[in-house]
Amino acid sequence: MCVLILFKDVSKRYKNGTVALRHVNLEIKDGEFVFITGNSGAGKSSMVRLLMCEDIPTSGDLIVNGSNTQKLSRRQIPKYRRQIGIVFQDFRLIPNLNVYDNIAFSLRVVGRRRREIVRKVNTAMELVGLVHKARVYPNQLSGGEQQRVAVARALVNNPRLIIADEPTGNVDPSLSVEIMNMFLQINRMGITVVVVTHEQHLVDQMGQRVVSIRDGRIISDTSWEKGDTDEF
Amino acid sequence: MSFDSFFFLLKSAVNNLFRNLLLTLASILVLVLCLVILGSTLLVVDNVNVFVEEIGENQVAVFLDESFTQEQIDGFMTQLAQIGNIEEITYETKEQALQNYMESLGDDYFFENPLEADTFRDSVLFKIQDLTKYEQTMYEVKKLDGIANVRERKDLVARILELRETVAFLSICIVLLFFFVSVFIITVSVKLSVFSRRLEINIMKYVGAADYFIQLPYFIEGMLIGLAAGTISLFVEIYLYQSVLFPLFADFGMFAPVSMSANMPFWLLFFLGAGTVVGIIGSVFPVKKYLKV
Numbered sequence: 112m113c114v115l116i117l118f119k120d121v122s123k124r125y126k127n128g129t130v131a132l133r134h135v136n137l138e139i140k141d142g143e144f145v146f147i148t149g150n151s152g153a154g155k156s157s158m159v160r161l162l163m164c165e166d167i168p169t170s171g172d173l174i175v176n177g178s179n180t181q182k183l184s185r186r187q188i189p190k191y192r193r194q195i196g197i198v199f200q201d202f203r204l205i206p207n208l209n210v211y212d213n214i215a216f217s218l219r220v221v222g223r224r225r226r227e228i229v230r231k232v233n234t235a236m237e238l239v240g241l242v243h244k245a246r247v248y249p250n251q252l253s254g255g256e257q258q259r260v261a262v263a264r265a266l267v268n269n270p271r272l273i274i275a276d277e278p279t280g281n282v283d284p285s286l287s288v289e290i291m292n293m294f295l296q297i298n299r300m301g302i303t304v305v306v307v308t309h310e311q312h313l314v315d316q317m318g319q320r321v322v323s324i325r326d327g328r329i330i331s332d333t334s335w336e337k338g339d340t341d342e343f
Numbered sequence: 344m345s346f347d348s349f350f351f352l353l354k355s356a357v358n359n360l361f362r363n364l365l366l367t368l369a370s371i372l373v374l375v376l377c378l379v380i381l382g383s384t385l386l387v388v389d390n391v392n393v394f395v396e397e398i399g400e401n402q403v404a405v406f407l408d409e410s411f412t413q414e415q416i417d418g419f420m421t422q423l424a425q426i427g428n429i430e431e432i433t434y435e436t437k438e439q440a441l442q443n444y445m446e447s448l449g450d451d452y453f454f455e456n457p458l459e460a461d462t463f464r465d466s467v468l469f470k471i472q473d474l475t476k477y478e479q480t481m482y483e484v485k486k487l488d489g490i491a492n493v494r495e496r497k498d499l500v501a502r503i504l505e506l507r508e509t510v511a512f513l514s515i516c517i518v519l520l521f522f523f524v525s526v527f528i529i530t531v532s533v534k535l536s537v538f539s540r541r542l543e544i545n546i547m548k549y550v551g552a553a554d555y556f557i558q559l560p561y562f563i564e565g566m567l568i569g570l571a572a573g574t575i576s577l578f579v580e581i582y583l584y585q586s587v588l589f590p591l592f593a594d595f596g597m598f599a600p601v602s603m604s605a606n607m608p609f610w611l612l613f614f615l616g617a618g619t620v621v622g623i624i625g626s627v628f629p630v631k632k633y634l635k636v
Contacts (some may be wrong), residue, residue, distance in 0.1 A: 189548075221551055
């Protein structure tokens with residue numbers, strides 16, 4: 112498996128002086144499922160921001176699918192983002208669009224054709240089990256269902272990588288495992304999945320690689336497949 | 344861009360307009376007001392220029408030495424033409440001068456005995472092209488040989504110049520003021536539209552929509568507001584001009600007011616063009632802020 116994400120001695124210091132990441136070295140291979148855990152303020156969100164190219168590292172290099180994010184021009188960023196699907200804690204569904212249109216939205220705004228949109232949206236809805244709710248509006252859905260729509264929206268553009276930022280933060284705890292299983296299912300399709308969460312009990316149940324961060328540093332990287340833990 | 348994308352952008356823009364319908368209508372109304380004021384200003388300027396041209400016609404008459412032969416007169420006119428800044432040089436005989444004078448009096452003829460041509464003198468009439476160089480040009484004219492007398496309207500020229508400058512200055516101020524007001528109105532309207540769709544813009548950025556794709560619906564929105572305002576303004580202006588301004592200028596009786604219908608292609612282009620340009624300019628800034636994701 113080739114390396115999809117490479118943090119090479121990445122540090123991030125914000126203008127107000129806060130140091131969010133300190134010399135982070137991390138390698139995520141194509142097709143991997145990785146949890147990034149840590150308490151609030153540990154630096155998880157900063158990692159997501161860097162991965163989404165909302166920000167660039169203060170020092171070090173972040174290479175995603177061969178692209179150094181620091182060297183991407185403003186024009187290249189949209190294309191870069193099209194290979195990443197993102198799922199937010201607050202779903203970020205458009206309230207006046209139904210499920211179908213919410214999912215189709217991410218294809219329409221990148222200029223895809225109607226026929227392609229219909230095909231891909233239907234596939235994505237099938238994948239998350241929401242075909243029967245295609246014409247329903249977000250406020251008529253449960254938290255779990257809304258998150259599934261958000262996942263379908265992230266998936267519909269055939270990304271190589273899915274980043275989920277606290278995906279279970281706003282759903283009923285009983286549905287959290289179901290959501291995580293959905294990400295596992297997506298990962299089995301060959302898509303690299305990075306889930307950022309602070310819910311340790313959930314991470315423990317899933318049996319996947321776990322990268323723990325504290326104060327901007329990686330403190331452990333546990334691979335369940337290998338059964339070993341790298342302590343930092 | 345595919346037809347599907349274009350249709351999507353257009354639909355988004357129209358949705359934006361209807362989402363904030365009240366604000367859209369208010370923007371159109373204010374913009375109509377601004378465009379009508381702009382249009383009226385241009386029409387007033389146009390009429391002032393026509394007025395100035397008409398009262399300034401044949402403003403200078405040079406009376407030549409009566410002993411001048413035809414050859415000398417021709418030579419004088421050639422020299423006059425060489426000075427520059429002079430146009431429409433004509434030679435008027437005393438007979439023509441009498442005829443013109445009688446025609447100008449019309450029914451108001453009040454002399455007991457008929458006037459004779461000898462009351463008048465042969466003259467060379469001409470107009471000064473650029474009135475700002477009036478003094479300098481007349482200085483050159485007066486240096487020519489054979490001039491018996493010059494009839495010029497120095498005071499009138501000074502007043503015309505003053506009037507022109509004042510009107511030009513005021514019109515520029517009004518145009519600038521209402522241009523900025525119009526842009527501001529569109530900016531506010533689009534800003535609120537952008538604000539109400541900030542979630543969509545945010546998602547668009549995350550899923551990899553190009554900046555131009557995010558901005559285009561707002562450009563189209565601004566443009567549609569501008570076009571609607573431009574179209575309404577054109578009709579309002581036609582009505583206003585024909586029913587208020589035109590009769591007002593016509594009442595002066597000193598010149599034939601400009602006809603709006605004669606210049607309709609210009610006015611159509613002006614109102615639709617100004618509305619569109621203001622719409623586009625006004626929609627550039629509000630989106631920029633939300634593109635920084």
